[in-house]
Amino acid sequence: MKRDVLLDAAEAVLSEQGTQALTLNAVAERAGVSKGGLLYHFPTKESLVRAMVARTIDEFDDLIASYIDSYGDGAPDAYTRAYVEATFEILTGDARTHRRWSAITAAATGPEQAEPLNEAMRRWHTRDPAGDSDPSAATVVRLAAEGLWEVMGHAPGLYGEEQLETLKQRLLALLDR
Structure with a gap:
């Protein structure tokens, strides 16, 4: 198996x-x-949860990497743009995917289970700002995307497709200033 x-x-x-x-x-x-x-x-159940968390982190990292690759070398704000695109792909894609990711993070209740996710959050949100045209704006954009993810985990139908697309475009536009 x-x-x-x-x-x-x-x-x-x-x-x-x-x-x-x-x-x-x-x-x-x-x-x-x-x-x-x-x-x-x-x-153990704990080892199963750790494996689910690890797979979720790997999937998100791979999604970010695929967007970065699609932009080409040296694209301004590539990491933050990729982070936003990956986040919105999950939020607007197959609804089961977002629910699944939310459920997995909710199941990681123990410190040992949650630490890989905590480490990934630190990595995702403390990137080297060298590629950011405005590091503060990049941080705000990533945090806003993260906050939206959290809100939609509790209220999945709160925003429709059009609203989410508008929010995504607005976040990406903040990087162009």
Whole structure:
């Protein structure tokens, strides 16, 4: 049994039923494997949650990198633009993706589980400002995108597609000043 199949099953249980329903038995059942098969890859619920958090971080890093690559070398404010684009892709894309990411971060309740996410946040928000035309504006833009992500985690239908596109364009325009 591949780890990704097990992680997909765990994420499905988590996003559909909440943190209380995330048990090793529920994940094994959802994945169609024995509990022993699950335990071979993830000996504890905590290790399963850590793996989900790590995969989420990697996915976001990869999304940011793909936007940076699409801009070409030396594009001004490339990192912050990519951060905003990646954030809005998640917020406006498949609704399950945003719910899944919110559920995973909510499940990382222990310090050991949350530390990789905390480290990623530090990395995402304390980038070397050398590529930013206005480092303060870049920080404000990233924090605003992060805040919107948090708000939409609690109120997913608060903004429609048109409003989100307007917000994204406004944040990106702040970098052009």
